[in-house]
Amino acid sequence: MRPSVRARHERRPVPGRLVRGVYLPRGADAGAFSLATYGIPLLVLATTGSAALTGLAFAMEWIPRLAVVTVAGTLVDRYGPALVFRLTCTLRALVVLAAAVVLPAQTGGTEMTVMVLAAASGALNQFSYVAAETTGTDASRRAGGRAHRVQSVLLGVDQTALLAGPALAGLLVQQTGSTGLLTACAALSLLAAVLMPPRTAEPIAAASNVAKAEHARGLRAGWSVLRERPALAWLVGGLVVSNLSLGLVQATTPVIVVQQLGHSTGSVGLIWSAAAVASLLAVVLCRAVISRWGLWLTGAVSATVAAGACLAVAQATTYSAYVVLVAVFMAGEGGLTVVLRTLRSHLIPAPVFGATLALTILLLLAPFPLAGLLVAALPPAQLIHALGVCAVVQALALAVTFARLRTLPGLRPAHP
Known part of the structure; x- marks a missing residue:
């Protein structure tokens, strides 16, 4: 005892x-x-x-x-x-x-x-x-x-x-x-x-020298994993394009809501809080959906929701419509994130998981500063049109990505 x-x-x-x-x-x-x-x-x-x-x-x-x-x-x-x-x-x-x-x-x-x-x-x-x-x-x-x-x-x-x-x-x-x-x-x-x-x-x-050497080898290992795992490479590539739309929505929302829709800065914050609720609900739902219907269908539906909502956001003319559409868009993005994390855990070998994870994070975050630079370069009246163009490109990229993923074996180990 x-x-x-x-x-x-x-x-x-x-x-x-x-x-x-x-x-x-x-x-x-x-x-x-x-x-x-x-x-x-x-x-x-x-x-x-x-x-x-x-x-x-x-x-x-x-x-x-x-x-x-x-x-x-x-x-x-x-x-x-x-x-x-x-x-x-x-x-x-x-x-x-x-x-x-x-x-x-x-x-x-x-x-x-x-x-x-x-x-x-x-x-x-x-x-x-x-x-x-x-x-x-x-x-x-x-x-x-x-x-x-x-x-x-x-x-x-x-x-x-x-x-x-x-x-x-x-x-x-x-x-x-x-x-x-x-x-x-x-x-x-x-x-x-x-x-x-x-x-x-x-x-x-x-030792810093050892850490630097390991880091250099790790980056090469990460690229090797992406080359050897085409399903992961295709999904990351599609999400890189999709993240340009996500970044543009985030960067343009303060300008659109305050200057074009005539609402306060507090209203901008409420949009992202509502979007976070929608994204969290989507994450919870997708865990159950993946267990029953698999990764590919979950990802395809999430991609359709995200692309369709982003196209609609570019056409929104009222604050209430903008709030709802951004929330739906973020719900679709949340579902895609769950699919990416699940696929990553299936396909990345454990010895190089950290290096490959770091590489995918860098790739997926790269569009965000580009979105900010686009907002800085374009006249405010053109921002909504730029968002529409990015939404079309996003829809095409995700359609091609999931059409290609349908033929690849990477999304098959979907049931935990």
Whole structure:
């Protein structure tokens, strides 16, 4: 009996340690991440009134994220996720607090300030995300057979931030301007840094030269996997094209809703919160659909929903229609994400999973800064037409992708 009592005693503190050391820091960071991601483009639009600068700010958030993905991974491997997370969150708090002080006092040159803010927050968000993901993975590994429970809680934390963040960002920009938004983001960042225990996992790679060599081999391995797994390559290729439409919807929505539909910045945030609800419901539904009807049918239906809704978004003339159509569009995108994650888990060999995953993330995120640059380059009146063109290209790309996938064996192992 003694060992069993001892085992129960050892297990009892684990949930508390997970809440204190993983879930709470993750929640605070996800809140700051969401506020910055959705709030800064709204802040740019409210501050400058320029659709071009709003699109440029969107691009300036995403370009640094792509640039620092591999650097963030290397630093996390070398120094451990806890240290990187705490330093990153502290730096983000200092950056946004500085912007909160400078912006209201500026009489000119606010454009440069918000662009620097967008770039700095984008890069720091990526560092904190990689560190938080590593911490969550380490907790899942230690949980053993309870790993799925840890991941489900982490997914719930992220989805809660995604639901609340955009709406709160819109309301803060509308009611308090830059001061309220940036102060809230700084407070959540500092809270995340304080909540993260000093040490949650040992560094994986102690020598930077070894890490760099492994990284270089990993990138080549990732490309090799895509070449050897045509089903995965086709799906990633189709989703890269589809993500250009997704990025354009995200980048143009503040301009369309505020300047063309005549609604407030708070209304923009509510759109993304509604879209997050629709996406979450689609994810839950698709898990059951995949088990019964398989990956290909689930993906084809999701692609049809996403492409059709995106085409309709380009024709929306009222706010209520825009809200519903964007929510349906994001539901379709959520279904495609489930299909991609499932196919990835089936087809990527375990020894090179991390490298291939990183490569697919880079490919899938690449269209987002391009979407921001398109918004910056086009006149506001042409944005809705550009969205229509991208929607047509998306529909064609997804149709070709799933027609090709129908003949490939990769989507057959669909039943868990």
